[in-house]
Amino acid sequence: MLEVFFNPSSVAIVGATPKEGKVGRVLVENFKKWFRGKIYPINPHYTEILGLRAYGSIGEVPGPVDLVVIATPAPTVPGVLKEAGEKGVRGAIIISGGFRETGTPEGERLEEEVKQISRSYGIRVIGPNCIGVLDRWSGVDTFFLPEEKMKRPPKGHISIISQSGAFASALLDWMAYHGYGMSKAISFGNKIDVDEIELLEYLAKDETTKVIFVYLEGVKEGKGKLFVKVAKEVSAIKPVVVYKAGKTARGGVAAASHTAALAGNYEVYRSAFRQSQVLEAVSFDEIMDLAKVLSTQPPMKGRRVFVVTDAGGIGVMLTDALVSHGLEVPETPSDLREALRSMLPRHCVVGNPIDLTGDADDERFIKVIELLLKRDDVDAIVVVALPQIPGLRGTLFNYLLEAKGRGKPILAVIIGSEVAAKYRRLLEEGGVPVFESPERLAKALSALYIYSAIRLHGARQ
């Protein structure tokens, strides 16, 4: 049902214009840049816009139109939508504001009218008052922010559902800057039709989406039960990370009972997230930390983490962080200890963390990781490779990119300036998550463990 928003073969842009600085121009520019289907700019004042043949109305377009993007003032929207309905359009993304969000009777009336028209013609609607859809695979892009202001992330596997358009744009720009790939982003504004529940169902089946991130302010009244049901079904297919905005209690509500007094908005949401087996990110940092680990790493079969480090101090910090997040950093088994002893210089520490010390080189790291990858009693490997030591020349990082396909989660800690940044980017673009903070790594890895347990055993362990 929602396919038309992501993979239309033709798009009409109502309110298209060649005028600099206008939303209608940015929309045409962005579609031209990335979208491979037919683009029909609609504006009665032009016969041509940015090199494309323009039409006076949707009705004048010669071929079929799958999707219409509307960016004209609110009072014109009902008329445009009706015309789209007559044309047989199946989906509309209404960018225009001026509806219920204005708090005026006129805005409410217009929104009601739009709702009626969409129902009677069977047109699915995203919006109004939204930034719509950005799909890096199909090139649909109604985020009316010019590329020089908001970079687009590379094609990838994180999809985003956001109740806030501004937050979605900022997040995408940030992802692009850090090289994190994405599949789809949707912001639905006043959500008169398509909502987060239906989008979750859609993304669950979407092949290019491996992790779904949801920025949620609130589910509509009475829809909570359905949210829990659907989120649980989707979590059984792929990880869902939710960030709930508005965590503080609604004050001043006279409560009929003890239970009602404790059932603040967020408390119930938090429990509902648990019940639906979605993963909750509780801070901005966690959103991307969880998404990048969950979108790149295979399931973690148990909680045993082995740390390979060239810096003893970071190894200790990591151990503390991992253990306090419910993971284990077990003693090195005796047969592994012997194997390590025979291959490493005497001053290296063969416990866990395995400390290769400051004179380590790429080969020393690779030999040890190679051993760990072969063992059934190792559930995840964390490589602490501080690049300041002279022996690290870079082959380790290329090796890690290959090792990531060998069935075990591999994460890295790299701290430092330009050289560190270069390696970090190399690894992250290749699907090996890199952290500066041992604590953040531990939190994200524990989320992978929790999700793996849900997938493998049906429940948190």
Place this chain on the structure above:
Amino acid sequence: MKADEIIKKALEEGRTKLLEHEALEIVKLYGASVADFGFARTPEEAGDVAEKIGYPVVVKVVSPDISHKTDVGGVVLRLKSRDEVVGAAKKIIENVSVRQPGARITGFLVQKMAPPGLEVIVGGTRDPVFGPVVMFGLGGIFVEILRDVTFRVTPVTLQDALEMMIEIRSAKLLEGYRGQPPVDKNALAKIIVAVSDMMEAHSEIVSVDLNPIMAYSSGALVVDSRVIVGRVR
């Protein structure tokens, strides 16, 4: 009486809070184990009920007008004989007539004193977004000060209920500490499910507080039940 009859009667009489014995009866009907109780109209009847239940018992005033029973001298604990029970009920009538004159006295709740155990609270309420939800937490400071509770959207299964008990921060107390044996989690889970079933079955139930529930190494007893009802929207 059946659960819907209890609710209907309360609403017809213009009450939004079920009387003590009604509130206990309704959770019992849904399968929660409740400390033995009976309802008596007069002090003499209270004595009869106590004889049937066995001692020690507590006697509480039942009145649609009194919300804080203890404050008006409407509760007498640890009664060990028929005479004590009859005397206590008479004393309650006297106390109420002095401290809240005009309050109607429907009768008395006579309830077996539950032996001390780990106090927990189970509740139910209606959330505008999620609909009926149930709550679980440890009683006393854990709920009052630390707000250490967790919720589930109904319908709640036994499995869900058991997960709730792992989720609270003070979960370890349920496992027993300082030589105490672990509490009977299955018995508590049954009570949680009972509240879920009640909330699902009766849209007139606005909220439920079972507080306290005494949890033991074997079994658990609901000691106090507060059920608020209202007309369906």
